[in-house]
Amino acid sequence: MFTNINKLTLGSICVVAVSVGVSFGAAAGGSYGGPYGFGSSASAGDIAKIDIDVMPDGRGAPPGQGSYAEGKKVYADKCAACHGADMAKPVKGTGAAPLRGGRDTLTSGKPKKTVESYWPYATTLFDYTKRAMPFNDPGSMTDNEIYAVVAYILAEGNVISKDAVMNAKTLPKVKMPNQDGFIAFPQGNGHRPDIFNYD
Amino acid sequence: MSKKADLINLDGYDAKTRRMMEGMATAENRALAARAEEECECKEGMFPNVDRRGFLAAAGAAGATALMTHSTNAAVPGAIDYPVQKDPTREQGRLTNDDGGYGSRSQFESEIRWRFPTATKESSWTMTPLDKSQGIITPSGLHFERHHGGIPAVDPGKHTLIVHGMVNQARKYTMADLLRFPSVSRQCFIECSGNGLTEWRKPYLKTVQGTHGLTSTSEWTGVPLSTILREAGVKDGAAWILAEGRDAAVMTRSVPLDKCWSDAMLAYGQNGEMLRPEQGYPLRLLLPGYEGNTHIKWLRRIEVSDKPFMSREETSKYTDLLNGGKARQFSFTMEAKSVITFPSGEMKLPGAGFYEITGLAWSGRGKVRRVEVSTDGGENWDLAQLQTPIQPICHTRFRYPWKWDGKPAILQSRCQDETGYIQPTIKQLVAARGLDGHAKFGSIYHLNGIQSWGVESDGSVKNVHKY
Numbered sequence: 001m002f003t004n005i006n007k008l009t010l011g012s013i014c015v016v017a018v019s020v021g022v023s024f025g026a027a028a029g030g031s032y033g034g035p036y037g038f039g040s041s042a043s044a045g046d047i048a049k050i051d052i053d054v055m056p057d058g059r060g061a062p063p064g065q066g067s068y069a070e071g072k073k074v075y076a077d078k079c080a081a082c083h084g085a086d087m088a089k090p091v092k093g094t095g096a097a098p099l100r101g102g103r104d105t106l107t108s109g110k111p112k113k114t115v116e117s118y119w120p121y122a123t124t125l126f127d128y129t130k131r132a133m134p135f136n137d138p139g140s141m142t143d144n145e146i147y148a149v150v151a152y153i154l155a156e157g158n159v160i161s162k163d164a165v166m167n168a169k170t171l172p173k174v175k176m177p178n179q180d181g182f183i184a185f186p187q188g189n190g191h192r193p194d195i196f197n198y199d
Numbered sequence: 200m201s202k203k204a205d206l207i208n209l210d211g212y213d214a215k216t217r218r219m220m221e222g223m224a225t226a227e228n229r230a231l232a233a234r235a236e237e238e239c240e241c242k243e244g245m246f247p248n249v250d251r252r253g254f255l256a257a258a259g260a261a262g263a264t265a266l267m268t269h270s271t272n273a274a275v276p277g278a279i280d281y282p283v284q285k286d287p288t289r290e291q292g293r294l295t296n297d298d299g300g301y302g303s304r305s306q307f308e309s310e311i312r313w314r315f316p317t318a319t320k321e322s323s324w325t326m327t328p329l330d331k332s333q334g335i336i337t338p339s340g341l342h343f344e345r346h347h348g349g350i351p352a353v354d355p356g357k358h359t360l361i362v363h364g365m366v367n368q369a370r371k372y373t374m375a376d377l378l379r380f381p382s383v384s385r386q387c388f389i390e391c392s393g394n395g396l397t398e399w400r401k402p403y404l405k406t407v408q409g410t411h412g413l414t415s416t417s418e419w420t421g422v423p424l425s426t427i428l429r430e431a432g433v434k435d436g437a438a439w440i441l442a443e444g445r446d447a448a449v450m451t452r453s454v455p456l457d458k459c460w461s462d463a464m465l466a467y468g469q470n471g472e473m474l475r476p477e478q479g480y481p482l483r484l485l486l487p488g489y490e491g492n493t494h495i496k497w498l499r500r501i502e503v504s505d506k507p508f509m510s511r512e513e514t515s516k517y518t519d520l521l522n523g524g525k526a527r528q529f530s531f532t533m534e535a536k537s538v539i540t541f542p543s544g545e546m547k548l549p550g551a552g553f554y555e556i557t558g559l560a561w562s563g564r565g566k567v568r569r570v571e572v573s574t575d576g577g578e579n580w581d582l583a584q585l586q587t588p589i590q591p592i593c594h595t596r597f598r599y600p601w602k603w604d605g606k607p608a609i610l611q612s613r614c615q616d617e618t619g620y621i622q623p624t625i626k627q628l629v630a631a632r633g634l635d636g637h638a639k640f641g642s643i644y645h646l647n648g649i650q651s652w653g654v655e656s657d658g659s660v661k662n663v664h665k666y
Contacts, residue, residue: 035430039376042361042369050361050500053441053451056509095318097215097515107524110214113515118526121509128511131449132348135319138447182518182528193534194631197621 054127058172061123065167066148074149078134078141087156088114096135100157103177116157120182122174126150126166147171216643220397222316227409230313231545277340278306304338312341313408321349321447324391326412329540329559335386335586335594337415339475345391345413345491346477348447353497355473355481358445360465364503367432374481377465380422384468385487386593388561390414390533392490392517395646399625402651402662407543410650410662414536414561416594417478419485420468424459424501433503441502441510442484442495452493453507454486458531462487465498487592488563489531490644492517519642522633526642533563535622536647537570537597537614548658551605556583557598562616566590569615570597576609576651576665583612591617608654609665624649626666 054060066074075083082096090096102112111117115125129146132138141149151166160166160174281293312325324345327337337343344350355374363369394413397403404410433456440459444450454463464485467474474480479496486493492512507513507529519527537560542548556574560567566589571580586596597612613622625648632642653663 034426036380036426037430038379039370039372039430042363042371046359046361046371047363047369050443051363051502052449053443053502053508053510055504055506057506093318095322106520106526107522111520111524113215113520115515119511119515121514124509124511124514127451127508131451132447132511135321138348139449181524182514182526185527185530193532193620195534195620195623195627197623197627198619199615199621 052127052130054123054130054171056121056123056172058123058168061126061168061171062143063168064143064147065165066144066146066151067165068148068151068155068162070144071148071150071152071155074141074145075152078137078145079149082135087153094135099153106178106181114157115153116159116177118178118181120176120179122150122154122159122166122171122176125153126171216396219315219643220403223397223404223409226313226316227404227406230311230408231405275306275309276311277304278308279303280306310341312343312412322347324393324413326408327415328408329411329414329538330407330543330546332540332559335416335559335596336470337417337594339417339470339472339478342389342415342417342469342475342478343391343413343491344477346446346448347450350477351446351497352476353445353481358481358497358499360482360498360501362427362431362501362503364440364501365434365437365505366428366503367434370427370431372427374467377422377467377482380426382420382468383423383464384418384420385464386416386418386590387485387487388414388416388533388592388594389485389491389494390536390561390563392492392530392533392644395648396643398646398648398650398662399629399643402664405544405662407538407540407650410544411538413491414559414594416561417469418471419464419466421464421466421482421485424463424465424484425461427465427501428459428503431503436505437503439504439507441500441504441508442493442498443500443502444479444495445497445499450495450512451508451510452495452512453510453529454484454489454493455529456503458486458489486531488533490517490533493531517644519632519644521642530645533561534645534647535562535564535567535614535616535620536560537567537612537622538650539572539610539612539652542610542654542660543652544660544662546660548603548654548660550658551603554601554603555598556601556610556612557596558612559594560585560597560612560614561592561594562614562618562620563592564620565592565617567595567614568617568619570595571613572597572599572601573611573613574601574603574608577611577649580613603654605656607656609663610652610654611649611665613649622647622649624666625664 082091082094083099084090087100088098090098099115102114102117105112105117126146147166151164154160155162284290310328310331314323314325317323325343327341327343358374360372391413395410398410438456439453440456441451441453466483466485467481469475469478482498483496484494484498519530521527537558539556539558541557556572560570570583572583573580583597583599589595615621628648651663651665653661
């Protein structure tokens with residue numbers, strides 16, 4: 001009966017949990033507030049498997065590197081089909097976003113939000129590409145491929161030079177054109193909402 | 200694309216927004232066209248999407264029996280097409296539990312979500328049909344959706360949540376582990392910050408499903424995130440978490456730690472059963488009052504940190520570009536908002552007389568304190584009745600008795616939440632954020648302005664702007 005653990009439903013998991021003999025009755029009537037100790041330690045290996053984020057200061061950036069020339073090939077193989085050969089005009093019907101162009105349009109009537117014009121951090125480009133691209137095979141690119149295609153996209157957008165190699169050290173140092181274009185909205189009732197309609 | 204003639208001038212919106220708006224109009228027109236195909240002589244029916252069988256059954260009108268012997272709509276999602284009895288009092292009904300043990304809605308009810316026709320069906324969204332919503336709960340199958348990488352089928356027996364980063368001990372939880380912790384339930388709305396994105400400049404979509412269908416309320420059950428954070432032990436200096444999903448987008452948002460300690464929930468239950476797959480089965484983050492995108496579905500990882508992670512969703516998307524070129528970031532809270540769901544766009548009132556105006560109000564900051572209704576375009580306001588119990592950060596049903604004199608009228612609602620904040624007009628929002636007459640406008644998010652429905656003398660109801 002345990003041959004197909006894949007078929008376990010949450011409902012049956014619940015039954016299993018109860019059957020190990022936890023005394024919910026005592027907890028309900030009492031004041032016990034933990035610790036409960038359920039779960040297990042997450043090993044370094046458990047974490048490494050899914051800890052893929054890269055932060056603006058470079059934390060999380062993996063080993064490896066990539067150049068413009070390598071990136072050009074990666075882009076042609078894995079990106080151009082949707083984002084278009086020149087990055088500025090995505091292929092119609094794909095839903096892809098333009099990656100290049102649009103600088104100085106943010107104050108115009110028709111802002112063009114691209115990686116070049118709008119994205120504040122180059123690390124975000126690496127992070128997003130690694131987790132979600134290419135759309136038809138997400139998570140399939142190697143870190144070297146991602147560094148390379150980031151180098152290519154940023155150089156095509158005139159953010160970095162074509163000689164620049166992207167790696168864990170250089171990526172967080174890239175200054176994006178719109179890095180200072182964001183206002184972290186203050187939280188709390190003292191600051192929001194922005195319309196002061198009060199009785 | 201739909202007929203261009205149906206579309207208003209979209210100059211002033213950026214290309215992406217224009218495409219989105221045109222697509223949504225196309226989807227709405229398609230949904231309305233499907234309704235028209237079902238239509239019959241009963242043009243006087245108040246609801247746009249009830250076919251004659253349903254309408255006549257509801258109204259108990261003469262002649263219903265003959266019509267109802269027609270084959271019913273075999274393709275209504277979520278329903279089974281049972282033979283309709285001529286006289287249910289003269290023969291036995293269908294067999295108990297013969298449906299396999301999980302019921303279905305009436306075959307005469309046809310409310311469905313409609314999808315914004317994005318280029319791909321993996322990254323897309325659907326709207327909740329609010330026009331015929333009853334009470335405050337959204338049926339799980341009608342809860343709006345926004346997916347960025349399709350809907351994953353996650354095996355709960357294999358799913359784990361890992362909590363790590365600035366914690367004393369990194370922890371791993373199976374669903375069985377999470378189900379052992381003390382649980383909480385609360386009714387709570389989730390609203391996409393893009394709700395109403397088409398309505399900034401001019402009335403654009405026709406129905407309340409189109410203008411407001413990116414909000415839904417469910418009862419959610421799960422473990423307070425604070426419980427899990429206490430178990431792991433948060434280190435000094437921590438200020439943010441990253442929440443990450445197990446979908447093809449590996450969706451990520453940063454959330455301030457304060458929010459995690461206060462009322463965030465790791466939710467596994469929805470409306471009395473486990474989450475729907477579209478809502479993140481087997482585990483989602485619930486952040487009451489925060490924009491929908493932050494409620495990460497299929498939650499697999501929480502990393503505690505001192506700084507926000509600056510994911511794509513919180514930088515290039517879901518930021519509010521203002522006049523002047525700067526963009527607001529981390530504008531999490533969904534402010535107080537209300538809308539009249541009946542009568543609403545594309546309905547038709549059969550004639551002068553009594554109608555119960557009804558709708559929904561909600562605020563991401565707490566309880567709704569009051570809702571006012573105007574039937575004269577905002578000249579006069581009168582208190583609506585609120586259905587109790589009124590719950591914080593939850594849809595609140597309001598009702599207002601109205602005797603229509605048959606003359607043109609403009610119906611509006613505005614709510615006030617318990618902080619004292621009153622729902623603004625769209626004009627006020629535009630004044631604060633941009634759209635200054637020179638087409639300078641880049642933000643589509645966080646529209647919580649007053650909605651106006653124009654009732655014409657023939658009883659037809661249309662989306663209008665009236666400040």
